[in-house]
Amino acid sequence: MSTIDKDRLYKLLPYIYQLRDHEQGEPLRELLQVISEQLELVEADMAQLYENWFIETCEDWVVPYLGDLIGYTPVHEAGEPGEVSSLQGQLRNKNLIPRREVANTIRYRRRKGSLALLEQLANDVAGWPARAVEFYTLLSATQALNHRQCYRGLTVDLRRGDALDMLDGPFDELAHTVDVRRVNSYQTQGRYNIPSVGVFVWRLKTYSVTQTPVTALEQRHCYVFSVLGNNTPLFTNWQREIEPTQIAGELNLPVPIRRRAFVDASVHKDVSRQQASADYYGEAKSLQIWATDWPAKDTIQPIPREKIVPADLSDWESYRPVKDTVAVDPVLGRILFPPKQPPRKGVRVSYFYGFSADIGGGEYARRLAQPLDYVIYQVSSEQKFTTINQALVQWKLDQALNAVIEIADSGLYEERLNIELKTGQTLQIRAANKKRPVIRLSDRPDQFSVSGGDGSYLTLDGLLISGRGLQIEGDIAGVIIRHSTLVPGWSLEPDCEPSQLEEPSIDITNAHPCVTIEHSIIGSIQVNIDEVKLDPLRIRISDSILDATGSDCEGPACEAIGAAGSSIAHAVLTIKRSTVFGRIDTHAIELAENSIFMGTIRVARRQLGCMRFCYVRPVSRTPKRYHCQPDLVEQLAENSLIQTAEKAGQPKPDKTVIDAAKRLEQERVRPQFNSFRYGTPSYCQLAENCADEINRGADDESELGVFHDLFQPQREANLQVRLDEYIPARADVGIIVSS
Secondary structure (H helix, E strand, O other), X not given: OOOOOOOXXXXXXOHHHHHHHHHOOOHHHHHHHHHHHHHHHHHHHXXXXXXXXXXXXOOHHHHHHHHHHOOOOOOHHHXXXXXXXXXXXXXXXXXXXXXXXXXXXXXXXXXXXXXXXXXXXXXXXHOOOEEEEEHHHHEOOOOEOOEOXXXXXXXXXXXXXXXXXXXXXXXXXXXXXXXXXXXXXXXXXXXXXXXXXXXXEOOOEEEEEEEEEEOEOOOOOEEEOOOOOOOOOOEOOOOOOOOOOOOOOHHXXXXXXXXXXXXXXXXXXXXXXXXXXXXXXXOOOOEEEEXXXXXXXXXXXXXXXHHEEEOOOOOOOOXXXXXXXXXXXXXXXXXXXXXXXXXXXXXXXXXXEEEOOOOOOOOOOOOOOOOOOOEEXXXXXXXXXXXXXHHHHHXXXXXXXXXXXXXXXXXXXXXXXXXXXXXXXXXXXXXXXXXXXXXXXXXXXXXXXXEEOOOXXXXXXXXXXXXXXXXXXXXXXXXXXXXXXXXXXXXXXXXXXXXXXXXXXXXXXXXXXXXXXXXXXXXXXXXXXXXXXXXXXEEEEXXXXXXXXXXXXXXXXXXXXXXXXXXXXXXXXXXXOOEEEOEEEEEEEEEEEOOEXXXXXXXXXXXXXXXXXXXXXXXXXXXXXXXXXXXXXXXXXXXXXXXXXXXXXXXXXXXXXXXXXXXXXXXXXXXXXXXXXXXXXXXXXXXXXXOHHHHOOOOOXXXXXXXXXXXXXXXXXXXXXXXXXXXXXXXXXXXXXXX
């Protein structure tokens, strides 16, 4: 931004007028300063008007107007544009009218009918990487001797393990019999037919982890890529195709790395001599491993690719790597060194994992915020402070009113954090932008606690915390958790099962803070207050996952928000665009909207607040509900039975018949998820067979839950219409979701 020079007009006056004005107390100068401020506003407005002439630099509200000049029409099936004055409306409009699509509309028209264009449409219109497949090339056929096509209609060769791995997927190479169902059918989708073209799309994103230490499991030579100790599939560090006519391959898409793809095909076929592929392993590639002084002292880091052996480590207790080699399983995310040759000084890894959105701790760009007047303390292995506690000690000595402790790397910090804030003090512990530090707390009481005086605040931003939960005590005014993960269940087993089912991520004991949780993943919240004479404390949750780690969300260990020594938590809840696994027992819900509650809700004060556009488990005790499920479908089922009976001249159906119809509708609209377990790529992602009342049940017709702001239904509807517009002649095109 340009710096405003208030005296720019005053300096243009002849010097004699400046002298006379100075003698009279400079009234002319003050007048010209006011005029200069208005001149700056006029010039800025003129500059923005010029920027609005171009699609690359224009404001968001100008995009549909520029699109109208070239005949671009928005897709009404995806929904109507939102209010440009609100943040949610602006975010919705970016998905309904993508800037990139408007910029490339003329280019699309020139390439209409080409297969590669369909992939580009998926990227530009929906923001999804894609691969287009013409299914007629995979049809089995009887070939004529005078017109042989040796590359089509191949029978299955059981010796081609690589081709069998990709069977029925987007990279399938084997022949199939005819499937007469249409690929764009809304009932059951077919694939292998002459006019069928499938566009495989990937909704998952890939996120990097850079040089993060890993810890040994039971033996010193066994490691996993995930710092939490769970198995995790490694994803490709994908890059877009170079040529516009190129069809995307595995290296051009955010797909999990297959074991056979990880093998370098140019080396010897002997398993003992295999090595990792240069397409996946190395600097700026999908993964890399560092081990200090391994296999011998003063070795060059990182571990050379020639020493990385792709392997299936499902039974890694019986697998023995060859000396001076390291076995890596990209499917399970496991690393195995020779038993007699373990690393001496630890292991560091860089890799990519898959997830749906920018929530929880991760190496993605996020907006940092802090008070205007603050003191910052940098923490990393290359800074003055190498631990968080060293920065805390210096902060206490400085007695800074507003302080920021910023962790400048993605390292592992095994520390005990006990923070005491004085009256009016604020402290922010955060990760630097595009970093993901891990704080591992030992399994002992009082490992992570905070207390403070009146007006004090603690902020956690961009952190991944495991091992224990956060304990809040004292008169602290507020705790803010942004873009962080407090691992549900404290830590994970290898199969992503939580280690401690009944332990909370946040334990509030005799404190009255306002707890704000944004774009985060946390476990359960316990509110333990001995005296309830004060007003209930405030808990505000938005764009987050609250996971009590129970599979059925109803067991005694599945209390998402509650109190250990009381029937309900003395708290008032406000929750927006979030997903909750577990029961909620609280004093009141002031507002709940666009959220999914998989467990039963029980509030003490039903007269306070409301719930709108949510899924609420039946038999819940809630405040007034508006446009919630399954209330709507139950009412529609009852009305349908009554109207049918009236038209047929029959009496009103019995209550048992109506209740049976309601139960069917309740089960139909119950949200379905691809995974309930934190640590899996599809965690909390709505399944394809989820009811439309959930997929498009929000107030703006987006999906309910934590991934509301992704606007997946709008993207899909927008893309389907555009694909039909640019489809090859006499062909059917359908969208196939791969992840």
